[in-house]
Amino acid sequence: RKEVEQDPGPFNVPEGATVAFNCTYSNSASQSFFWYRQDCRKEPKLLMSVYSSGNEDGRFTAQLNRASQYISLLIRDSKLSDSATYLCVVPRPGNTPLVFGKGTRLSVIA
Amino acid sequence: NAGVMQNPRHLVRRRGQEARLRCSPMKGHSHVYWYRQLPEEGLKFMVYLQKENIIDESGMPKERFSAEFPKEGPSILRIQQVVRGDSAAYFCASSSGGIGEQFFGPGTRLTVL
Numbered sequence: 001r002k003e004v005e006q007d008p009g010p011f012n013v014p015e016g017a018t019v020a021f022n023c024t025y026s027n028s029a030s031q032s033f034f035w036y037r038q039d040c041r042k043e044p045k046l047l048m049s050v051y052s053s054g055n056e057d058g059r060f061t062a063q064l065n066r067a068s069q070y071i072s073l074l075i076r077d078s079k080l081s082d083s084a085t086y087l088c089v090v091p092r093p094g095n096t097p098l099v100f101g102k103g104t105r106l107s108v109i110a
Numbered sequence: 111n112a113g114v115m116q117n118p119r120h121l122v123r124r125r126g127q128e129a130r131l132r133c134s135p136m137k138g139h140s141h142v143y144w145y146r147q148l149p150e151e152g153l154k155f156m157v158y159l160q161k162e163n164i165i166d167e168s169g170m171p172k173e174r175f176s177a178e179f180p181k182e183g184p185s186i187l188r189i190q191q192v193v194r195g196d197s198a199a200y201f202c203a204s205s206s207g208g209i210g211e212q213f214f215g216p217g218t219r220l221t222v223l
Contacts, residue, residue: 034211043201043214044153087152097143097166098212102152 001026001069004090006101014109017078021104023088024070033071034089035062038103044087048073078108112137114204114215115184122221129189129196131218135204142185143212144177147199159185192222 005024013019025033032051036044048055050071054063061074075082088101115134123129135142140161145153158166159179170177174192179185189196199219203212 041199043216045214046211049211097155097158097169098153099155100145100153 003027003099004088004101006088006104008102008104010105010107012107012109013078015078015080017108018074018076019078019106020072020074021086021088021106022070022072023101024068025088025090026069027090027093028066028069029093030090031093032091033062033064034098035060035071035073036087036089036100038085038087040084044100047086075106078106080108080110082106083108114202114213116200116202116215116218118218119216120219120221122223123192124223125193126191129192129220131187131189131200131202131220132184133187133202133204133215134184135202136213139204139206139213141205141207142179143203143205144185144187145201145203147201147217149198153201156187189220192220194222196220197222 003026011019034049035047037047038044048062050062050064059076063072085103085105087103089098091098114136117132121129142159144156146156147153155169157170157177161179162181174190176188197220199217201217202215205212
């Protein structure tokens with residue numbers, strides 16, 4: 001299994017839809033996880049941190065399944081402005097470099 | 111509160127020249143990270159520095175690449191004798207320490223002709 005693996009997509013969804021992305025990770029000792037968002041030709045920006053079983057922020061919900069070693073991101077009521085690439089990020093345990101997945105591309109269509 | 115600053119935003123070099131990329135971390139941050147992103151690829155960690163120290167350079171190519179973060183001034187990523195394969199977006203991030211949120215700069219897009 002790769003350190004961090006994501007379905008590259010693209011996910012093309014209509015406005016208002018609910019969409020979910022999964023991310024699997026290989027190191028069972030990892031304790032914290034992040035979802036970053038990256039717009040085309042822009043820098044990544046933190047969307048959510050996940051330190052326990054999950055986190056919710058408005059339309060966005062992140063869930064962690066340690067037994068199966070995956071993290072999910074759920075976006076409800078999709079907006080056109082949600083179109084971006086969503087990066088799953090896992091720090092290496094005992095060290096700080098972040099390991100980025102290749103990202104899942106989302107296009108929300110009017 | 112200014113964010114992470116990188117310059118130049120775009121850099122064009124011919125093969126064999128040197129490229130110097132600069133990064134000023136967010137105010138109050140003493141931890142700097144450099145990442146490289148090739149087209150259609152994910153971000154790859156290169157090096158992690160604190161003031162005057164390289165903490166982890168496991169992602170740095172063995173030759174031609176070096177990084178520093180002096181006591182005063184920005185962090186610098188230096189690429190000597192650039193080749194076409196060095197063309198990429200180079201992002202710098204900073205944090206206040208530990209395994210926490212890293213804030214990214216806008217990146218430097220290096221094009222090697």
